[in-house]
Amino acid sequence: VIAVVASTLLACAVCFDPADQAFSRALLGMSVFLSLLPLGMLGGGAWYVVRKVRALESHLPPHPDA
Amino acid sequence: MTERDLRLIHPSPPPERRQIVPSAVLGTTIFIGTEVMLFAGFISAYSISAAAAPMWPPPNQPRLPLEMTAINTTALVLSAVAMWWAGRQFAQGPAKARLAYLAALALGTFFVVFQGFEWYRLLAEGLGLTTSTHASFFYLIVGMHALHVIGALGAMFALFRALGRGTLSPDVFAAARLYWYFVVGLWPILYWRVYL
Numbered sequence: 001v002i003a004v005v006a007s008t009l010l011a012c013a014v015c016f017d018p019a020d021q022a023f024s025r026a027l028l029g030m031s032v033f034l035s036l037l038p039l040g041m042l043g044g045g046a047w048y049v050v051r052k053v054r055a056l057e058s059h060l061p062p063h064p065d066a
Numbered sequence: 067m068t069e070r071d072l073r074l075i076h077p078s079p080p081p082e083r084r085q086i087v088p089s090a091v092l093g094t095t096i097f098i099g100t101e102v103m104l105f106a107g108f109i110s111a112y113s114i115s116a117a118a119a120p121m122w123p124p125p126n127q128p129r130l131p132l133e134m135t136a137i138n139t140t141a142l143v144l145s146a147v148a149m150w151w152a153g154r155q156f157a158q159g160p161a162k163a164r165l166a167y168l169a170a171l172a173l174g175t176f177f178v179v180f181q182g183f184e185w186y187r188l189l190a191e192g193l194g195l196t197t198s199t200h201a202s203f204f205y206l207i208v209g210m211h212a213l214h215v216i217g218a219l220g221a222m223f224a225l226f227r228a229l230g231r232g233t234l235s236p237d238v239f240a241a242a243r244l245y246w247y248f249v250v251g252l253w254p255i256l257y258w259r260v261y262l
Contacts (some may be wrong), residue, residue, distance in 0.1 A: 030110040
């Protein structure tokens with residue numbers, strides 16, 4: 001959404017100049033960075049748990065009913 | 067409820083539950099996650115302010131000590147190496163880890179003391195908290211990191227005493243190492259963004 005409406009988000013002429021390309025790039029880049037960072041951490045945690053569970057299961061003895 | 071009733075409800079013993087991650091490590095990891103977001107917010111605000119400023123850092127203020135801080139960065143990274151070595155030694159016997167752990171503590175303390183010395187010099191040169199937006203960000207970000215290092219060192223000193231008594235559990239030691247790796251790993255990123 002930020003990427004699509006970037007020019008609208010930069011409408012506040014009091015704060016910053018919307019024509020400032022460096023600022024626009026920084027705002028967009030940091031928005032993407034802050035959005036992806038928590039997702040990456042959660043994904044990394046989930047990946048670690050799945051890997052650990054698989055490693056533990058591979059060392060378990062076979063189930064007696066199997 | 068009698069024991070017989072319990073046996074009726076649970077005819078067979080519950081399956082053994084294995085701990086995937088020790089509780090101390092899990093708690094520390096969650097805490098580190100919040101810390102990562104805190105510093106990511108700082109870096110984000112810093113980057114956007116830097117991009118919006120016509121000159122960054124402002125030309126009329128003292129320069130940040132790049133070279134001296136690079137030496138300090140090396141000391142901090144070496145402390146993480148010492149901590150890693152302490153972890154390896156701990157697996158062979160807690161008493162063997164004492165020397166490497168002490169080296170990590172000493173290098174971490176050196177980092178904080180050196181950082182304080184640098185701040186003192188910068189303040190004497192006229193770079194105060196309100197000198198500029200850049201200076202405010204510098205003191206906020208670097209100061210917040212220094213507070214984390216001091217907090218971690220305090221905890222590590224307490225754990226060193228437990229190590230000496232032989233009461234330091236492997237899980238708590240693993241959590242302490244994890245936090246120290248975070249504090250050390252964060253610093254080169256801050257150095258790159260704020261100093262360079």
